[in-house]
Amino acid sequence: MAEDPGRSTLPLPDYDHLPLGALEGRVRSLTAEQVEELLAYERTHADRLPVTEVLTARLEQLQAGARPTQGDPTAVRPEQAQGHTGSPVTPATSPEPFGAPPHGTPDQRGKPKGDRTT
Template sequence: MTDDDVRREDLPVPDYDHLPIGSLGHRIRSLEADEIDVLRRYEEAHANRVAVIQILDHRLLDLAEGQRPSGGDAAAPAAETAPAPAGGSSASPDTAGPPQNPPSHGVPTNPSQPRR
């Protein structure tokens, strides 16, 4: 299989193209070396992001040095964003402060500017 043969559908991590780089290291911990190699070849053939290549190479090195894939499932959907708040904002026109106008600059009656 050449670099051009790796298709998005063949990737061991679903929605790989849309993962934040910061979560990639966590998502690939459960993968075997051959699965990480597939991701690396796909990355090189498509986006070729240096930071992603480094993360994948580092994990391949860890596996070569004897580390084992961790438990978990790289294909499981991850909560990449915080959940929405349970309720809406308690702010309303009734809780708003009085309207304020910014001070005018250069007017001698403005008490925030000293007179010269």
């Protein structure tokens, strides 16, 4: 088993702040040695069961012959991208407000349940 690496030498940047879903995708591009590093770090620090399960499962896949996928584990996560803040909706792109249609008024009367056709 690998020794406890320092936070700055981990194969995934910002590892401690990755959500589980992002971690599952990013570990696919790592080698068995890199996954072992993360597993050792996780076990000596937070030791979160769902994270250790993901890392252990990926390590077993790699040891069984799986190959790391292409991709950059150091790529910026979408939520960290610069320049895309706030909502793209503006007053010019918003729909006109509308009210719910009236029900049971003289010009639009409701039908009793027995009169409905299927």
